[in-house]
Amino acid sequence: MERVIAVIGPTAVGKTRVSIDLAKLLETEVISGDSMLVYKRMNIGTAKPTLQERAGIVHHLIDYIEPVEPFSVTDFQQIAAQYITGVNRRGKIPILAGGTGLYVKALLENYQFNETPGDSEFRQHLEKLAEQYGNDYLHAMLARSDSQAALRLHPNDRRRIIRALEVQELGGESISQTKERPELVYESVVIGLTLERAKLYQNINFRVDQMMAAGLEEEVAELLRSGVSPDCQSMKGIGYKEMVAYLQGRMDLSSAVNQIKQATRNFAKRQLTWYRRMPYIQWFSVDEYDSYEKMMETIYKCIAGKFCLK
Structure with missing residues (x-):
């Protein structure tokens, strides 16, 4: 059975840092499980890790398609599975850095989706x-x-x-449903990161302020100038649709920023609700550790115990 380590949790909890540091420790590669990081030229609003932050670690499914191209959970499921196979064949255990619960769950449990085409x-x-x-x-x-x-x-x-x-x-079909007792198709360790709600919301608000300072408004304006329609799937993401509304004069800047913060906080709540459907997650509360290093040591021991690593 192929092996994979997943790092999931709500937005702004610190998944990117943990994923990259684990990849360094295990000398392996990262597969992004985030539905927005696949898009090129959408960097600030997606909190995409920079090349410097990636620290030379190979990242798959980042900057994969143009913003005008469609991308679905079934696309992710098929492509990510191929990367998992490839990394395993190279003798490594890939790190799946999750952000989109449905994507991660569909991959790990090998969802079978409805075949009825869209209309x-x-x-x-x-x-x-x-x-x-x-x-x-x-x-x-x-x-x-x-x-x-x-x-x-x-x-x-x-x-x-x-x-x-x-x-x-x-x-004439019924929409796909999950099994009550999900079965994993990979030998997996699924690490879940949590944080006390007030602190998580503080992180979210701070991140949005950072995005604005880094030029989110100009990023969205440039996408529109380059011909990316506001109706594209990519532009429906949090941060992008609010900036589009502001740039089109349908909202003032302060309201747009506040809506981004609120929508992101609501998204974090939905993520945690979704993860409750994944009973195989091993949770680590970030704020219960004296230091980041102590948490990473505990996470590594959990992984090493599963995969018999030194």
């Missing part, structure tokens, strides 16, 4: 219904056509509700 007109129709009548209206539609899927999905999870309606209407 943009049907999705747009459903989006309009949601805008007009609210998310509860779509959820009620789903409850009538696929009651089991409706029970699994929160009424505000509009994206997945729309996909569930799409596969039901166009393919």
